[in-house]
Amino acid sequence: MRTLEHRVAAARAAWRRLAARRGGRSPARLAPARLVLRLDEGDLPGSLGPGSPLSPVAWQRALVSAVDWLGPVPVTVLAQRSAGGPLAGEVVRFAHRLECPTELSTDGTGIDARRALDLVDRGLRRLQVLVGGVSAEVHRAVVGAELEAATGAVQAAVAARAERGARLDVEVLVPWRAPAHTELRAVLGWARQAGADGLRLAPPWRGEGVPLDPELLDSLDDGADPFLRLDPAVMAALPALGAHQDGGPGLAKAHAPAARRRVPCPVGGQRLELTAHGRLLSCPFHPPIAQDLGAGDPGAGDAGGPDLARAWREAGPHLAAIRACDRACLAPELAPRSLFPTSAG
Numbered sequence: 001m002r003t004l005e006h007r008v009a010a011a012r013a014a015w016r017r018l019a020a021r022r023g024g025r026s027p028a029r030l031a032p033a034r035l036v037l038r039l040d041e042g043d044l045p046g047s048l049g050p051g052s053p054l055s056p057v058a059w060q061r062a063l064v065s066a067v068d069w070l071g072p073v074p075v076t077v078l079a080q081r082s083a084g085g086p087l088a089g090e091v092v093r094f095a096h097r098l099e100c101p102t103e104l105s106t107d108g109t110g111i112d113a114r115r116a117l118d119l120v121d122r123g124l125r126r127l128q129v130l131v132g133g134v135s136a137e138v139h140r141a142v143v144g145a146e147l148e149a150a151t152g153a154v155q156a157a158v159a160a161r162a163e164r165g166a167r168l169d170v171e172v173l174v175p176w177r178a179p180a181h182t183e184l185r186a187v188l189g190w191a192r193q194a195g196a197d198g199l200r201l202a203p204p205w206r207g208e209g210v211p212l213d214p215e216l217l218d219s220l221d222d223g224a225d226p227f228l229r230l231d232p233a234v235m236a237a238l239p240a241l242g243a244h245q246d247g248g249p250g251l252a253k254a255h256a257p258a259a260r261r262r263v264p265c266p267v268g269g270q271r272l273e274l275t276a277h278g279r280l281l282s283c284p285f286h287p288p289i290a291q292d293l294g295a296g297d298p299g300a301g302d303a304g305g306p307d308l309a310r311a312w313r314e315a316g317p318h319l320a321a322i323r324a325c326d327r328a329c330l331a332p333e334l335a336p337r338s339l340f341p342t343s344a345g
């Protein structure tokens with residue numbers, strides 16, 4: 001029964017992505033294919049002002065409301081520095097209980113052997129760890145955290161997966177930000193050796209600090225190595241991002257490849273993000289759909305938690321701003337991608 005439910009949810013998600021590519025603007029006809037829970041607003045690419053922090057119960061109610069509305073939707077938990085804390089584990093456990101395939105994105109802080117086993121036992125399907133280099137200096141310059149935390153998290157996750165015989169997918173995410181390019185080849189070799197399942201390049205949210213190294217990009221982009229999870233559309237646009245760094249979101253559409261220029265940004269049909277202070281949004285660069293959902297505003301449900309379906313009905317202006325946007329973002333969180341394309345099933 002649950003398998004059928006997952007198939008229906010996947011078919012709905014595919015339809016939503018198609019509708020989004022056509023530039024859907026009505027919340028009634030467009031619903032997001034993935035739920036993103038941002039546990040730490042410090043990672044937001046822009047400031048959204050003050051708001052009340054969501055309680056653990058409010059996170060749970062938000063998840064229940066999303067599943068009531070969308071079915072067992074894929075969930076991404078963004079917890080760059082807080083993946084070792086109790087809230088991240090609780091959110092992963094609760095999403096798994098609701099049958100949502102769940103990934104956790106982190107810089108590795110706090111993920112030791114015990115924590116990795118705990119996350120596997122709580123049903124995590126993918127752990128995505130930010131790695132900027134193989135030297136402490138380069139990694140710190142790119143990720144802003146300690147290298148041992150990242151490498152330790154990858155190794156702990158690989159060991160936990162083997163110990164439990166679990167289907168955990170372990171992905172290394174390399175921010176495409178200078179000086180990461182100086183050690184990318186070494187990171188690739190290390191990631192394979194450490195037992196990760198794949199490596200993905202992450203262009204920055206904004207057009208700044210992007211390395212100019214077309215030879216390196218060309219040498220990666222032969223399409224023959226499944227370990228390299230390189231989105232062809234992103235790879236095609238990366239040289240333009242390097243050449244036109246204006247500090248805005250992604251790059252100006254006028255500089256993007258023709259395939260990106262022709263269609264409106266599909267982010268409204270791809271992702272719905274709830275942040276630690278109760279903001280609801282698809283794109284972090286336009287005014288949110290709703291603010292302060294944990295504080296009992298009109299988006300809050302009777303039980304006091306965020307009612308995402310109800311809040312989404314007010315998404316019209318947000319979707320219209322997305323449709324009119326003159327940028328082309330490449331960050332993996334914003335660019336089209338399927339959540340579990342490989343061994344994680």
Ligand code: SF4
Nearest residue numbers: 249265283325327329
């Ligand atoms: S391209 Fe899309 S994700 Fe980027 S700023 Fe515009 S609407 Fe937002």
